[in-house]
Amino acid sequence: MAAVVKADAYGLGAVATSRALAQAGARTFFTATTNEALVIRKALGEGPQVFVLNGPTGADAETMKGARLTPVLNSLEQVKLWAARGPAALHIDTGMNRLGLGPEELPHAAVALRDTTLALVMSHLACASSPAHPMNEVQLKRFIDAATLFPKAPRSLAATAGAQIGAAYHFDLLRVGVGLYGSGGLDENVMNLACAAIVDAPILQVRNVEPGETFGYGATFAADKKMRTATVSLGYADGYLRSLSGHGYGVLGGARRPILGRVSMDLVIVDVTGCDEAREGAMVEFLGPSAKLDEIAALAGTAPYELLTTFAGTVRKTGVRA
Numbered sequence: 001m002a003a004v005v006k007a008d009a010y011g012l013g014a015v016a017t018s019r020a021l022a023q024a025g026a027r028t029f030f031t032a033t034t035n036e037a038l039v040i041r042k043a044l045g046e047g048p049q050v051f052v053l054n055g056p057t058g059a060d061a062e063t064m065k066g067a068r069l070t071p072v073l074n075s076l077e078q079v080k081l082w083a084a085r086g087p088a089a090l091h092i093d094t095g096m097n098r099l100g101l102g103p104e105e106l107p108h109a110a111v112a113l114r115d116t117t118l119a120l121v122m123s124h125l126a127c128a129s130s131p132a133h134p135m136n137e138v139q140l141k142r143f144i145d146a147a148t149l150f151p152k153a154p155r156s157l158a159a160t161a162g163a164q165i166g167a168a169y170h171f172d173l174l175r176v177g178v179g180l181y182g183s184g185g186l187d188e189n190v191m192n193l194a195c196a197a198i199v200d201a202p203i204l205q206v207r208n209v210e211p212g213e214t215f216g217y218g219a220t221f222a223a224d225k226k227m228r229t230a231t232v233s234l235g236y237a238d239g240y241l242r243s244l245s246g247h248g249y250g251v252l253g254g255a256r257r258p259i260l261g262r263v264s265m266d267l268v269i270v271d272v273t274g275c276d277e278a279r280e281g282a283m284v285e286f287l288g289p290s291a292k293l294d295e296i297a298a299l300a301g302t303a304p305y306e307l308l309t310t311f312a313g314t315v316r317k318t319g320v321r322a
Helices: 006-010 014-023 034-044 061-066 076-082 106-112 134-147 293-300 304-318
Strands: 002-004 028-031 049-052 070-073 088-091 118-122 199-209 227-232 249-252 255-258 268-271 283-287
Touching: 006 014, 006 034, 006 304, 014 028, 014 034, 028 034, 034 049, 034 061, 049 118, 070 076, 070 118, 076 106, 199 304, 249 268, 255 268, 283 293, 283 304, 293 304
Parallel strands: 002 028, 028 049, 049 070, 070 088, 088 118
Antiparallel strands: 199 227, 199 283, 227 268, 249 255, 249 283
């Protein structure tokens, strides 16, 4: 099992996260770019294998070689650039039409890489988040057929969601990304995974309001009864998406506290009626064991990947604890 730590480890902090994963036994890591890989190499030393998904360019090929990084070759141009420089992975396009070599290019790649150690041949599933999607079986067959040109190379097809389709998709290496951080990666029937990111923020003010009073910009919510509310130091400047206005919630005193009105730049208002724990300085959880990543992402109308990289990736810079 490889650990995918691209995008600053999905917003959690690449250095601390990769070190924790290495302590847990991870020996293979994936990043998107050379700069990301250099950070991981510096943090972990020479031992782990670090793959670079975007592959080499003329400007960074020698840097990659010097740092013992393993590029993923996505085109014949990258194959020719890297040939004989060191171990590499080869990306086969089986239907994503994003990166990778097509079937007509693979014989040329096999010739060009005859003196290069292939650490991996890999592909990427387009529809793994829907396990029953017919595209998954199409890509599986295409991958098996294409990989026969490279019989000695280990194989990798599945990331977090693909790993759940079945053993036929596992091959030699699973590239687990969002599954490490608290999301099952599926569109439905998502696994209940432990949350790797906890984001909470302090209450700045508590107030009692009367029926008919409105909350926040645009006065989009009006109280229909006497309420107690808390203004919390969190907003879209921290990556807490504005689309959670009127949909999201915080957790305090063991219960969900709905967001009232709009999420603003630095503040949200939550309903704390009947909550004895609501006082200035009390911490409200907005992501964590009681505010699951997949559910919050669904309420925001986005994917857990985006929620993590914008929310968890931004909130640390503001002094809010994450």
